[in-house]
Amino acid sequence: MQEFDIIIIGAGPAGLRAAKVLAEGKANVLCIDKKQEIGVPKRCGEGLGLSWMNRLGLKPDPKWCLQEINGAALYAPSMKSVKLNFKKVSGYIIERRVFEKELAKEAASKGAMIRTKCHASNFERKNGKVIVSCVERGEDVQYAAPLIIAADGTESLTARKLGFDTKIGLNDIESGYQYEMANISFENPHLINLFFGKEIAPRGYCWIFPKSDTCANVGIGIAGSEPKTAKEYLDKFIKAHLGLRNGSIIEVNAGTIPVGGFLEELAADNLIVVGDAAHQVNPIHGGGIGIAMEAATIASKVALKALGKKDFGSKFLNQYTAEWYKTRGNKLKRILKQRHMLEELNDDNFETLANAIDGDDVMLIAEGDLKSSAKMVLKKLVRHPKLAKVMLKYLK
Ligand SMILES: Cc1cc2nc3c(=O)[nH]c(=O)nc-3n(C[C@H](O)[C@H](O)[C@H](O)COP(=O)(O)OP(=O)(O)OC[C@H]3O[C@@H](n4cnc5c(N)ncnc54)[C@H](O)[C@@H]3O)c2cc1C
Known part of the structure; x- marks a missing residue:
């Protein structure tokens, strides 16, 4: 049985970032993925903000940065819109298949071992190590390491099989469905377009993320508890x-x-959870690439320290928890409050907001700035006290 310092389950943005940081820190690391090709299928609108790229030290690369994005247009059900146009590049629609392959090549070049079509199916703690049983290209194999990083996405089984509860309520899950479409037209190919309304996308939104002037990811995210499927809503949206x-x-x-x-x-003991597996996603817009990679960086630094000290106990490893909440988690919790606020709004409220607020106000809400959002609501919704009251309840 081959042994490693650390085994990462999942070669998405979180797992591949961890593989790179750990290999740079001279850890002997294996990163496996059940898919036969990294980055495929993509399951993603492929939006990535420039601020995230800067934070993560990712230089825009024309190989995977397909379309420059300057802002967003948010549409109420009547199609009245609020536009945020920064008039300069604020992000990209990327080609995720290429992006992830580049992440994998970089991690491999630092010394990480990456294996695709390798499905981890069981985990067993034994003598301070975890034995991972996999089916790798049709063969049963086992690998062992004292530390496992679960970067296996929303369907994560790794954590649960190691006795760590990552269950999530239906209300905290969105169902996403998307078509990459060609030969279509939309207002501005350098803005992402988001469409709100209970009939359009209950507790979510439809999106058009342009990949060129005539091609885009057209998708939807709705509450997981909705009786109708995301596909039904998306098909209706496209027809309209x-x-x-x-x-x-x-x-x-x-x-x-x-x-x-x-x-x-x-x-937990011998285990760190990152990315979608740890629900590290922006609760309002569902973006998770940057957040997953940032969390993987923080987690990997703690993992390297654990390797140095040979301490793989839960107490030591949870330094990552404290660091992540300080860096990102507490802000995401505030953004979650804003999501709960948006959930209470009906279509008339969206129309009122589209008429009363502007792009900067939308940014306050999206950034989870509760105090400034409350001030903005008091100022801009003086003539709509009922709506202001509903919103202010969540902005404390
Ligand atoms: C429809 C949709 C649209 C989205 N749009 C955007 C967007 O525009 N921008 C954005 O930032 N985010 C978006 N997201 C969210 C984003 O895709 C995720 O947050 C991000 O992929 C999380 O990365 P990750 O590495 O944690 O998980 P993943 O990317 O899910 O990677 C997990 C990997 O683990 C592998 N795996 C799982 N189980 C096993 C196993 N047992 N053995 C081996 N391998 C395993 C999987 O094959 C997968 O490759 C979207 C998500 C959806 C569903």
């Missing part, structure tokens, strides 16, 4: 849009997105 209804569908993606249910602890 002249620029979309005659487009070609060149890829279909579906997946779930954790939009809450943050874990109190992110580590």
Whole structure:
């Protein structure tokens, strides 16, 4: 049985970032993924903010940065919109298949061992190590390490099989469904377009993320508890849009997105959980690439210290929990409050907001700035006291 210092389950953005940071720290690391090709299928709108890229030290690379994005247009059900146009590049629609392969090549070049079509199916703690049983390209194999990083996405079994509860309520899960579409038209190919309304996407939104002037990811995220499927809502949305209804569908993606249910602890004995597996996603817009990679960086630094001290106990590893909440988790908890606020709004409220607020106000809400959001609500909604009251309840 081959032994490693650390085994990472899942070669998505979280797992591949961890593989790179750990290999740079001279750890002997294995990163496995059950898929036969890294990054495929994508299960993602492929939006990535420039601020995230800067924070993560990722230079925009034309190989995977497909479309420059300057801001967003948010549409109320009547199609009245609020626009945030920064008039400069604020992010990209990326080609995730290429992006993740580049992350994998980089991690491998630092010394990480990456294996695809390797499905981890069982985990057993034995003599201070975890034995991981896998089916690798049709063969049963076992690997062992004193530390496992669960970066296996929303369907994560790793943590649960190691006795760590990552269950999430239906209300904190969104169902996502998406078509990559060609030969379509939309207002501005450098803005992401988000469409709100209970009939359009209950407790969520539809999106058009342009990949070129005529091609885009057209998708939807709705509450996991909805009786109708995300696909039904998306098909209805596409039919209602002249620029979309005659487009070609060149890829279909579906997946779930954790939009809450943050874990109190992110580590247990011999185990660290990162990315979607740890529900580390922005609760309002469901973006998780940057958050997953940031968490993986924090977790990997703690893992390297654990290796140095040979301490793989829960207490030591939970330094990562404290560090992550300080860096990101507490802010995401505030954003979760804003999501709960948005959930209470009906279509008339969205229309009122579209008429009363502007792009900067939307940013306050999206950034989880409760105090400034409350001030903004008091100022901009003086003529709509009922709506202001509903919103202020959550902005404490
Ligand atoms: C429809 C949709 C649209 C989205 N749009 C955006 C967006 O535009 N921007 C954004 O930032 N985020 C978006 N997200 C969220 C984003 O995709 C995730 O937050 C991100 O992929 C999390 O990365 P991760 O590495 O934690 O998990 P994942 O990317 O899910 O990677 C987990 C990996 O683990 C592997 N795995 C699972 N189980 C095993 C096992 N037993 N053995 C081996 N391998 C295993 C899987 O094959 C997978 O490759 C979207 C999500 C969905 C569903």
